[in-house]
Amino acid sequence: MFHAEINRTLTAAVNLMNTSEGLHSAQASPDQLTSIESLRKFLSSQDSELKWPTSTLDRAQVDSVRDLRDTVHQIWGAAPITTKEPVEKINTLLEGVGTRVVRTSGGEEPQFRAVPIPVSTQLADVMTAAIADALQFLVVNDETGRMRTCKGDECDAVIVDLTRNRSKLFCDFGNCANRAHVRAYRARQAALREAGRRALAGEAAEPSATLAKPSAAEKAAQINEPTSESAVAAKEFRDRMRDELMEKREKKDKKSKKKKDKKKAKK
Ligand SMILES: [Zn+2]
Structure with missing residues (x-):
């Protein structure tokens, strides 16, 4: 729907939120981000093009990623975003995050695009910059209606609708x-x-x-x-x-x- 970087970051943000304890298609899903090992497992299952660093994983990083997960979940729950509060939360995540311009791989994409510069190379900071950048992209393009929760009964999985006709209503966890x-x-x-x-x-x-x-x-x-x-x-x-x-x-x-x-x- 959007350019590849935003699409894969939003997808990963959804995957991150869905590691929270909850109900996925009527099945209880435990918290899947409780240890360094589980964080490593989560990262290895994401799109490698994200280039999220895995070399600096420690307990502090687990806690920071968990905090990020909570904040993003709160922002997502406020969608479609029309009020100041979720926007302020995005701005807090964007604090210290810079921007640089890089050449894209081409194809149908514009020749250049702006990419966020995280405040450090630590995993949680890299994830924060990428996800906050993707969220602000949705806000400024008036596309936060795509930040959804599955319409299924007994399901609180979050979804991002990347379809052209805005037709995604259900998660892919079960049925x-x-x-x-x-x-x-x-x-x-x-x-x-x-x-x-x-x-x-x-x-x-x-x-x-x-x-x-x-x-x-x-x-x-x-x-x-x-x-x-x-x-x-x-x-x-x-x-x-x-x-x-x-x-x-x-x-x-x-x-x-x-x-x-x-x-x-x-x-
Ligand atoms: Zn569902």
Whole structure:
């Protein structure tokens, strides 16, 4: 979505936050950043292009990285950022961080880009400079709506939406997206059954109107999101219904074909 450096830093920031104790796709996830060894393991699983130094790891670095994790988590939780407080937190992380201009590898990217200069070569300072730089990039480009938490039930994993159409709503830890789809499908099936029952009972109810209504959870999600994101959620909802609607349409076509056939027969 953005340039490669920002993308990989935001991804690593998300991975860092998700080492916190929490629920990932209905599974309890313990704190995964408790020792020098676990910090080393975390770093080795990140994109090596980040070039985060691993030679100076000690307990103080573990504690500093944990502090950074907490601060970034707080900033992320405030997204989309519209108030002064999270911005001040980013500014605190940026204290002493400089900027230099480097030539990029080219391709579709601009020829040069600005990269942060950390206050030292120690791991926590390098990580702080990179992540704070990526966060300020999102703030100044009005893209903090991409800093999200998974929409799945029983999941507090953070995600960064790097898709062009802002469509990422679920984490990749388990089956959050699937579970939500199954739930939405079941809700629609229940609505369909209810509509069928009403039709049989002679109550006036338009099945398709009932069918198109979003579930309570989806409504709540829309309320909690700015307009553009609720539009995305609505789009995803519509996409999920597409198969079902196509199926309905096919049935309708068959019906109208039968009617036509009947008319033809009458003629
Ligand atoms: Zn999730």
